[in-house]
Amino acid sequence: MDFAIIAILMRKFALLKEWAYADMFFTMTGVSISRIAVNDAAFHIIVPLMIASLAIVSWYLRPANGRLISLN
Known part of the structure; x- marks a missing residue:
């Protein structure tokens, strides 16, 4: 995830940023699902x-x- 943060902070490479955001989202939701599966603490x-x-x-x-694409 450290590389995702670096990619997001860079000024160029819009496609790389999109992948970095996706990586952060999928990694963090996966972590939460894994923690639920092992009955970990709510924190x-x-x-x-x-x-x-x-x-x-x-x-x-x-x-x-x-x-990459305008949201307008």
């Missing part, structure tokens, strides 16, 4: 879901020059 389930939510918000609010 260990909620924190990755919060990180996934932040990734979604960050993806949605990214600048227009960092998008």
Whole structure:
């Protein structure tokens, strides 16, 4: 996930950023599902879901020059 954060912070490479956002979302939701499967504490389930939510918000609010397709 460290590489995903670096890719998101770079100014260019819009396609790489899209994949980085997808990586963060799928990784964090997978972590939460795994934690649910082993009956882990709620904290260990909620924190990755919060990180996934932040990734979604960050993806949605990214600048227009960092998008592959316009959302208008």
